[in-house]
Amino acid sequence: MKKILTLFAVIGLIAFSSCEGPEGPPGPPGQDGYNGVGTVYENVAPNYYNFTTNNNYSVRFNFPVPLVESDVVLVYRFDGTDNGGRPVWQALPETYYFDDGTRDFSLKYVFTYNYVNIYLDGNDQGTIPADYRLNQIFRIVVVPADFAASVNKNNLNDVMKAAKLSESQVQKMKL
Template identity: 65%
Template sequence: MKKILTLFAVVGLIVFSSCEGPEGPPGQDGVNIVGTVYENTSSNYYNFTAQNNYKVRFNFPQRLFDSDVVLVYRFGGVDSGRDVWEFLPETHFFDDGTRNFSFDFTFSDSFVDIYMNGNSLTDAELNSFRLNQIFRIVVVPADFAAKVNKNNFSEVMQAAKLSETQIQEIKF
């Protein structure tokens, strides 16, 4: 009896291990990154004033995953016809090398706060940095962010396989 059970077990193992189902659809080469980019446009500038304590908040439309990270870029102008996106934190210095002001941010799974801090934020000279600011907020998986040059917005977009048409407008 033991020999018959052993024989059935061996035959069953061979039969089931050689079974194969239909071939699945072809996959994409490389890694598929799920990322999202948000931007406040010129119709919705961010302003850093004493009234808002030099801080603005963007609430994500849905909660982020625990494994997501947020990258923030400030529009710094145009150079040779191309937009310049400056990665935060961003610090500006006086001519003597001392810190003047900084942009920085904090985030949770439901919002990102972008804030400005420094010596004399009410100086009219800082209006070009305090008023009418545009930001791009990028949400990507943490393991992706660890492998990409975060200082270069274009490289982040390219690595995440995102296009300008996929940027979601922030409306308030």
């Protein structure tokens, strides 16, 4: 009886240790909570965005591939360089005020699965300084919603680092 049980145990061990099948689904993302899926678009010279009466102070970027339902869009405006020559990116929406504390104008955006629309909102868009209307450069970042909820969205460098995106992965966009 012991020999039969030992024989079944050995056969069972061999049978189950050599089983192979299709690979299962991937495990949870890395410790930082994100697996590196994201896209960054940037308009570069000579494809600057201009907010004028001709475009109703609004510009649109059409995504080359429609977003998926769980994606969100973050938009950043190039705001010059710091003392070290590194680019400074301002998260949208951003609002500017008159000296008396009343709102002058805001740069805002809306997005769909197919495009992002960036626009100036204010009492008199024609009086908004040219530094905010003409020759504007934007970075448009597409990431999953659960990732966007867990990262400092006000800092583009933090977003790109957390998303494991390098400068070489920024896709240059054309108007």
